[in-house]
Amino acid sequence: MIKEFLEQTRERVLGGTYRTFYSSPLVVGSASGCTITDVEGAEYLDAYNNVPVIGHSSPEIAEAVNRQLLRANTHTRYLDRPVIDYADQLVSVFPDRLESVVFACSGSEANDLALRVAAHAAGRDGVIVTRHAYHGTTRSVAEISPSLVGLDEIGEHVEAIDVPGWDEPEFDAQFAAAIRQGGIRLERRGHPCGAVVLDSALTSDGIVQPRSLVATVEAIHKLGAMYIADEVQSGFGRTGSAWGFERLHVVPDLVTLGKPMANGMPMSAVIGPRDVFAAFGESQRYFNTFAGTAASAAAAGVVLSALESGALTERARSGGARLTAQLAEIIGESEVPARVRHNGLMLGVDFLDRSESNTARRRASFIVEELYRERVLVSTTGPCANVVKLRPPLTISDEELDSIARGFGVALQRLEIAERSHGE
């Protein structure tokens, strides 16, 4: 009843740009830790949401936010200690040259600002991204997000390059070559490359983990471009390191942060060298009313302390290894061709078969729906939605990880049965 009522009201008042997950949407009743309970009392294990990185409905977050909302929650035109202290604490977790921070509200705003800063610093507006990149929803960022708008709708100043195969031993060299070629094509079109934006876990390209980007970043710098590491999905411990780029043995020129930054309070940031921001700031003001407020900074401080304690990275490493091993074993016993890849606790189960993309997409989608029936929340990503994405809060227990694996096993068995009965 309540579900129907909410679906109808939603249909009427929320603009037609919205999509819900699943054939029948989840109606949230409450959430705690790694569990979302629906309005009828059914408990779902959250294996999808990276935003509540220290768990849903964290009392520590609520308390930190509440204290600031009752003290003061102004903006950066005034000085306010919680915001400045947080900024100081945050930049201390980055390599030396990444010494300054500018706050924004969403990952999209952070990437939008990083593009403006890079174009100003490099004096050129061309941008290279990956073939299935997603960097956000402002117009400027949608233009560099082929997975959102399609290859035909990306900007004339944008080149989308192929990501080498994930098990390619010459990954870095091949990626570097693709960057060089993309740079030449941009130059020819009159938009020399000023920035290369890379999600450090290549999430929307299917969750790929190269071992190194040293040659790639050399190629970026040879083009005269800045390397922007999009850490909106891979940051704050997710990959087993504080930042995804650390595992790639490189230091970005600019880093963007978002999603888990404040456990759900709207907050994002661009991290970069002081001189680069100062030069931008001389020609362009940047003020963002809701960015860097005390309430958001307080929530972000709780997450940052968890990161600094090592709890998030440790859980990403050990939990990622545990779940990956279990899923690999289940897949190994199945007739369905699939492969599990992971960066810490960001896992992708790739249903391969790109030559028959509809099959892989159908299989991934079937698994998502069956896991939903098993009360485990996941979604898809990848070149043709052919990869099941698992990305639970970083407070998940071993027992909960084992439940995810069990659910996956059940879903995969059902897929086999369904395919056999259809004679496939």
Added chain:
Amino acid sequence: MIKEFLEQTRERVLGGTYRTFYSSPLVVGSASGCTITDVEGAEYLDAYNNVPVIGHSSPEIAEAVNRQLLRANTHTRYLDRPVIDYADQLVSVFPDRLESVVFACSGSEANDLALRVAAHAAGRDGVIVTRHAYHGTTRSVAEISPSLVGLDEIGEHVEAIDVPGWDEPEFDAQFAAAIRQGGIRLERRGHPCGAVVLDSALTSDGIVQPRSLVATVEAIHKLGAMYIADEVQSGFGRTGSAWGFERLHVVPDLVTLGKPMANGMPMSAVIGPRDVFAAFGESQRYFNTFAGTAASAAAAGVVLSALESGALTERARSGGARLTAQLAEIIGESEVPARVRHNGLMLGVDFLDRSESNTARRRASFIVEELYRERVLVSTTGPCANVVKLRPPLTISDEELDSIARGFGVALQRLEIAERSHGE
């Protein structure tokens, strides 16, 4: 001591794009109602901040947010009653055709999305704005904000038109003519006009209040363009009506909301017709992780209830009239040429003298600093920062308004003395 420490830390870790107000910045200790108390215990009367529209550190806001942060605070891929109920309540306060809402996090994001939706609906990307418009900081929105980037840096697809004199009896007819001419220039440059974006209080153009925009909006529609009302500053009762456009006897095609929407929680929205959003949504997904979360919706619900009770609009009307009358009297007794204009409780004291813009700018800046010494917070706006902007929370008392006027009187006297002693 603490101020020096914070200024130094800020200088070191916050990117060089930040600007603080005043020759020596305010260091926030706490805030309550219309008062901000600095770390040394000095109390400042807040005559500037429209974000905390129902007052700083509202216990009602804190309680509403806290309840959701402890219950659930997910996203719009699931259904969650507080968000859907709020959306339903919000659109009911708009004219019939403005029946659907899409949430975002900041005014910039809302305007960025509105531009994308309008360009899609109109099939043309040209945009007309006012000469000193400010609509936000994403790249796409900065390109339509001449007051931010300068006239030379606005997009080729953008026309910035002059606003008629504020006391011009033929305001609407002249504005309509300017729209028509702007449309012709855009057409010639190969960017036919798809959207006209107007702040309903023309805030950054110096706070101007036309009596009607009926002819102007007719001209917009004749161009085949959409009329986007930017209500980020003028919305939620500020002008004495729920929305600034209501006083102009027109209905926009799209409306953008922000700043006071959730009393400081990061939240914004685009309001528009269902079919327009649906057509956009068919070709473009739009998902914004932090937009339309339960915690923000709960805070926004508190503000919306205050709006619906009539408390905000009533205070804007009576308080605006009271403060305007007092300031006009003080100005009338002064030798300094100035004029006070107001839209409800958004007041502008214009120091005129545009022929000698440096004089007007210097006078406005002097008044801002002297009011700061008198512990009243204001700032400047207008074509050459020649207008002192007053825009207190809409819970301000008559006594507090009288204090603002007294402070203004003192500041203006000091200006006269300073100018006399300099032989001006």
